[in-house]
Amino acid sequence: MKRPRIYILDKTEKLTKDNNKTIADIIEESVYDWSKFISIQEELTLSITIESSLGDAIANTEVEYTVQVGSIGEHKVVTSIPAYKATTGTDLNGDAPDININFTYYMVERCLKGDFKAFKATCLHELGHNFGVHEQKRYNFYDAITVFDKYTIHGPYGHEFHGPNTKKIAKDGVPLSASTGTHIASNFAEAFQSPLGAALQRGTSSSLSELDVRIVSDCGLATDLNDVIPVGHFPGQIDGRKGTDTVIIDGDAGSYIVSSRETDWVVAHYRGDYEIELRNVELLQFRDGKLLLDN
Numbered sequence: 383m384k385r386p387r388i389y390i391l392d393k394t395e396k397l398t399k400d401n402n403k404t405i406a407d408i409i410e411e412s413v414y415d416w417s418k419f420i421s422i423q424e425e426l427t428l429s430i431t432i433e434s435s436l437g438d439a440i441a442n443t444e445v446e447y448t449v450q451v452g453s454i455g456e457h458k459v460v461t462s463i464p465a466y467k468a469t470t471g472t473d474l475n476g477d478a479p480d481i482n483i484n485f486t487y488y489m490v491e492r493c494l495k496g497d498f499k500a501f502k503a504t505c506l507h508e509l510g511h512n513f514g515v516h517e518q519k520r521y522n523f524y525d526a527i528t529v530f531d532k533y534t535i536h537g538p539y540g541h542e543f544h545g546p547n548t549k550k551i552a553k554d555g556v557p558l559s560a561s562t563g564t565h566i567a568s569n570f571a572e573a574f575q576s577p578l579g580a581a582l583q584r585g586t587s588s589s590l591s592e593l594d595v596r597i598v599s600d601c602g603l604a605t606d607l608n609d610v611i612p613v614g615h616f617p618g619q620i621d622g623r624k625g626t627d628t629v630i631i632d633g634d635a636g637s638y639i640v641s642s643r644e645t646d647w648v649v650a651h652y653r654g655d656y657e658i659e660l661r662n663v664e665l666l667q668f669r670d671g672k673l674l675l676d677n
């Protein structure tokens with residue numbers, strides 16, 4: 383993994399240089415923890431803001447879910463700028479930070495007083511939103527849904543996530559928090575030791591669980607599982623890692639020339655316009671057909 387670039391803006395003006403270093407190290411370690419399970423192809427830039435208050439929240443993140451990677455009926459299916467950059471190495475918002483996270487001073491102070499675990503869990507949680515665990519305000523915002531939404535059932539008894547990899551260990555689906563579809567219900571998250579719960583849990587959740595990895599795989603990231611990775615209509619360089627992986631290109635096979643390189647990359651070349659390079663990817667899926675790759 384390329385080291386992330388981390389910028390800290392302390393609006394409270396209470397933090398010393400050493401304090402900044404302490405929290406930057408934990409944030410970097412959290413990105414590193416995610417990178418053990420997902421492909422992070424390019425250096426991510428993180429803009430961290432310390433606020434005196436964030437309403438009821440201890441932290442939050444503003445994620446740009448604007449990358450169209452497919453469609454369902456008239457609805458766009460979108461992923462986030464950081465998830466796309468992590469998976470493909472392609473930065474679609476230029477110089478702007480990929481990830482924006484706000485922490486309350488309370489949360490940072492807790493960390494500086496020695497509660498590293500709570501801060502780390504919060505970092506992993508907010509990064510999870512950036513890597514795909516996020517609902518788009520379903521069907522009314524940009525007329526788009528996220529890949530996460532695609533597998534979310536909004537039933538009369540609440541929201542549940544039913545991604546195919548996740549269902550292998552949570553066969554009845556993952557219950558999501560009642561107020562938002564973006565979080566795992568607290569008890570369920572606690573049972574799996576997942577930091578993606580609606581609330582900071584009792585006990586430790588300062589490392590990623592199998593459940594978290596399965597959820598982000600279902601959200602289209604490249605993991606060691608059998609992933610389905612939608613890349614839409616953009617260039618990129620994708621490493622599917624272990625497992626039998628399918629990359630979905632939002633175009634017709636006839637528009638692409640697929641060839642092997644002497645290195646282990648396979649290239650799908652779109653009409654002399656851009657390339658999608660693939661490594662450890664076993665299947666290429668176009669709108670009008672599939673191609674088995676020999677790599």
Ligand SMILES: [Ca+2]
Nearest residue numbers: 605622624625
């Ligand atoms: Ca994989």
Ligand SMILES: [Ca+2]
Nearest residue numbers: 622623625662
């Ligand atoms: Ca693979």
Ligand SMILES: [Zn+2]
Nearest residue numbers: 507508511565
């Ligand atoms: Zn959250």
